[in-house]
Amino acid sequence: xxxxxxxxxxxxxxxxxxxxxxxxxxxxxxxxxxxxxxxxxxxxxxxxxxxxxxxxxxxxxxxxxxxxxxxxxxxxxxxxxxxxxxxxxxxxxxxxxxxxxxxxxxxxxxxxxxxxxxxxxxxxxxxxxxxxxxxxxxxxxxxxxxxxxxxxxxxxxxxxxxxxxxxxxxxxxxxxxxxxxxxxxxxxxxxxxxxxxxxxxxxxxxxxxxxxxxxxxxxxxxxxxxxxxxxxxxxxxxxxxxxxxxxxxxxxxxxxxxxxxxxxxxxxxxxxxxxxxxxxxxxxxxxxxxxxxxxxxxx
Numbered sequence: 001x002x003x004x005x006x007x008x009x010x011x012x013x014x015x016x017x018x019x020x021x022x023x024x025x026x027x028x029x030x031x032x033x034x035x036x037x038x039x040x041x042x043x044x045x046x047x048x049x050x051x052x053x054x055x056x057x058x059x060x061x062x063x064x065x066x067x068x069x070x071x072x073x074x075x076x077x078x079x080x081x082x083x084x085x086x087x088x089x090x091x092x093x094x095x096x097x098x099x100x101x102x103x104x105x106x107x108x109x110x111x112x113x114x115x116x117x118x119x120x121x122x123x124x125x126x127x128x129x130x131x132x133x134x135x136x137x138x139x140x141x142x143x144x145x146x147x148x149x150x151x152x153x154x155x156x157x158x159x160x161x162x163x164x165x166x167x168x169x170x171x172x173x174x175x176x177x178x179x180x181x182x183x184x185x186x187x188x189x190x191x192x193x194x195x196x197x198x199x200x201x202x203x204x205x206x207x208x209x210x211x212x213x214x215x216x217x218x219x220x221x222x223x224x225x226x227x228x229x230x231x232x233x234x235x236x237x238x239x240x241x242x243x244x245x246x247x248x249x250x251x252x253x254x255x256x257x258x259x260x261x262x263x264x265x266x267x268x269x270x271x272x273x274x275x276x277x278x279x280x281x282x283x284x285x286x287x288x289x290x291x292x293x294x295x296x297x298x299x
Contacts, residue, residue: 005251007039014043016253018050020260026149026175026247028056028099029084033065037087048090054175055084056099056129056149067291072102074113081117095146097127101296107135111142118143127175131296133166140170149247150297151178153185154236154275155214155282163297168243176237177247181282184211185218185233202282217279227265232275234262239272 014025025044027036037055044051057080060068071080077098084093096117098110117123125146128139139145148167150159156178167174179185184202202211215229222232237246250256267275287295 009252010039011043013250013253013256014040015047016256017250018047020256022260023050023052024054024175024245024247025051026054026056026177028059029080029087030057030059030061030099033061034083034087037084041087041089045089052094053088053090054095054097054127054149055088055093056097057081057084058102059099070098070100070102070294072098072100072105072107072110074109074116077110077113078117081122085122092121093123095125095127096123097129097149099129100294101131101135103294107131107139108142111139115143132299133162135296136163136166136170136172140172145170145172147173147175147245149175149177152176152237152244153179153181153282154218154233154279155181155185155211157276157281159297174241174244175247176244179237179246179248180230180233184282185215185229200287202285211282214280214282218275221275221278225265227261228258230258231262231265234259235265235267236272236275238262238265239267 017025025040027040029037031037040053044053057077058070058072060071062068081093081096085091096114098107101107102110111126114123114126118126126139126143127147127149128136128145129149130151131139131148136145136148148163150163152159152174153176159174164174166172181202182200202208218229218232222229225232227235234246234248237244248256248259250259
C-alpha cells in the first residue's frame with residue numbers, strides 16, 4: 001500500500017516489536033490480498049503465544065487492488081475466517097472485526113456470526129472498525145465488543161464528539177489507527193510507485209500545502225521536548241486515555257525504534273492543551289468522496 005517493502009526486514013521488525021514488549025499485532029485479510037497475513041504467520045511461527053492477533057475482514061479487492069465493496073453476510077464471515085486461520089497458521093484469532101459496515105446486512109447478523117465462531121473456539125473477542133454510535137450499540141447488544149478501531153490523531157479528532165462518549169459508557173476500548181495520519185505528521189510523502197496515498201485528498205493539491213502548517217507546528221512543539229514529531233504525535237494519543245491504544249505502522253526496525261520512543265514521553269494536561277491549541281485540524285478527508293460515503297463512522 002505504501003510502496004515496496006523488504007520481507008526479511010518486515011519479519012525482523014515484527015520480532016523486534018515483540019522483543020520490546022509489543023503484544024498487539026493488527027492486520028486485515030485484504031491487506032495485500034492475504035500477503036500480510038502470510039507474512040505475519042511466518043513471523044509468529046514460533047512466537048504465537050506472545051501476540052494478540054487482531055484481524056479485520058470483509059473488504060473486497062479486485063486483482064488490480066481496487067476496492068470492490070464489502071461483504072458482511074454470516075456465511076462470508078465464516079468463509080473469511082477459514083482463510084485467515086490458514087494464512088496465519090493459527091488455531092484461533094484473538095480479535096475479529098468487520099472492517100466496515102455492510103449496508104446490505106444488519107450488523108446484528110454479522111456480529112452473530114462472529115459470536116458463533118467464538119462458541120466454536122475459533123475467535124476470542126469481537127471488535128468493530130469505522131462504525132458510528134447506532135451501529136456500536138446494536139453490535140454490543142448482540143455480543144460484548146472489545147474495542148473500536150478508528151482513525152484518531154492530534155489533527156483528526158472527530159471521534160471525540162459523539163463516538164468516544166458512547167464507547168466509554170459501554171466499556172469499549174479504542175485502537176486508534178492513523179495516529180501519524182498515514183505518515184503526514186512524520187514528514188513522509190508519497191513517492192514510491194504504488195503508494196496509495198498519492199490518491200488521498202490530504203496528500204494532494206492545496207490540502208497538502210495547508211497541512212504543512214500542522215507539521216511545522218508539531219515540529220516546533222516536538223523540538224522543545226527534544227523529540228521527533230512522530231514521537232510527540234504518538235505520545236499525545238497515549239496521553240488521551242488508558243482505554244486508547246495507538247496502532248503503529250512500521251516497515252523497518254528503525255521506524256519501530258523511533259515510534260517506541262513515545263512510550264518514554266510524559267505529557268502534562270497543560271502540554272496536551274497547548275498541542276491541541278497550536279496544531280490545526282487536518283485539511284482534506286481521509287479517503288476519496290466515494291469511500292467517505294461508505295464510512296458509517298462519518299454519518
